[in-house]
Amino acid sequence: MRSLSLMGIHRQTWYRGNMTTLVKLTRDCFGAGVIAADPALALKNALADCPEALQVKGKLHVIAAGKAAMAMMEQALELCQPDSAMAVTNYENLRELDNCIVLGSSHPTPDIQGVKAAQAIIAKISAAEADDTVLLLLSGGASALLPAPVPEISFDSKIKVNDILVGSGLPIGKMNVVRKSLSQLKGGGFARLAAPANLYAFILSDVPDDNLADVASGPTVAAPDCMFEAVDILNGAGLWDKLPADVQNYLSSPEKRAVAPSHNILIAGNTVSVEAMAKPVPSDFNTVFSDAPMTGDVNDAAREIVDAMLNAPTDQKTVFLWGGETTVQLNGKGMGGRNQELALRVAHLMKGQMADRDWAFLSGGTDGIDGPTDAAGAVVNGTTLTQISEAGFDVDAELAQNNSYPVLERIDALIKIGATGTNVADLQVAIVG
Structure with missing residues (x-):
């Protein structure tokens, strides 16, 4: 009998790139949510x-x-x-x-x-x-x-x-x-x-x-x-x-x-996994569960997430947890998935915001597969746009083509865990330090 413990996820794949504390915590939360869907x-x-x-x-x-x-x-x-x-x-x-x-x-x-x-x-x-x-x-x-x-x-x-x-x-x-x-x-x-x-x-x-x-x-x-x-x-x-x-x-x-x-x-189902995402959150963080599923157009979802982050309490570190499934209006012929596009849009909307506070956001599919790609989703933070610019990408142009995958892959922001063998929709984690 196969165990779902991290679904065969290898640490060198699960924790990749230049890991900040908040980025690592978003991945821990996402992992806990996936495991809860055994x-x-x-x-x-x-x-x-x-x-x-x-x-x-x-x-x-x-x-x-x-x-x-x-x-x-x-x-x-x-x-x-x-x-x-x-x-x-x-x-x-x-x-x-x-x-x-x-x-x-x-x-x-x-x-x-x-x-x-x-x-x-x-x-x-x-x-x-x-x-x-x-x-x-x-x-x-x-x-x-x-x-x-x-x-x-x-x-x-x-x-x-x-x-x-x-x-x-x-x-x-x-x-x-x-x-x-x-x-x-x-x-x-x-x-x-x-x-x-x-x-x-x-x-x-x-x-x-x-x-x-x-x-x-x-x-x-x-x-x-x-x-x-x-x-x-x-x-x-x-x-x-x-x-x-x-x-x-x-x-x-x-x-x-x-x-x-x-x-x-x-x-x-999705609700159980959202609740499980709170397990790795340290006791000194405030945890906020969304009252409604994260659904609808990915642009509206990104604005909702950014609004929550910008209105986080200034005197306490806060974790916001969502679950659901957004939709993407396909206008271009790029490569990506709804979770990757949501993460990139959140990073884009956070441009110039919260310069004095650390933040991180992750969106991933519990099945390990986001659209026609090998990634489950992506994680972004306050350094993401700088890294993208230094890599030679124009975020507006790439989003217009629904081309999130190449951008996020270049800066090592993709979450690649392989097919998990389960599926309870998508999970989102936003953290403001």
């Missing part, structure tokens, strides 16, 4: 609290999907002996498991292997009978890992819609509504296909408010009106005319979808 321990505790899930009359089928699928499936196989077991995860987390079919798929951009994996799962659960039990071990990322477009639209069209959504700046909840409307599995589709079998879904949440309907687009949570809602969202965001013709045709005749029963159990 999927194996969370599942073990949840199954102990729900023994009826393993009291099976017929056959037991275990399906794991998402970035934490391997750890969750490994734990399940230690606790039960299913008649069938299948796990689907991203290539970075892929490894062999005894007595389990393991399939790899792409994240964040779906690929044809993901289509094949989704078809395999659909075939398995569709054959389940009334006395059978299906356990779904679900974690973030499964939405992209299991592309199963409705028969009326092509896989290429589904990919194009996903690209449109990712670059639109829409909140993740609205993007997921559109995804549900075009999928056989999302929006309660998994539950419909598994019926009449008994279905238990153990869910590791990667969404800011732990709304189970949004985790992996809610394969076991009914969304009967998602087609109607998707049409309103796409029209409201001015995206309808950008859609492929087959998608427009399909959504032009929306209809209600059937609802199937399921037992949905939340086992861990």
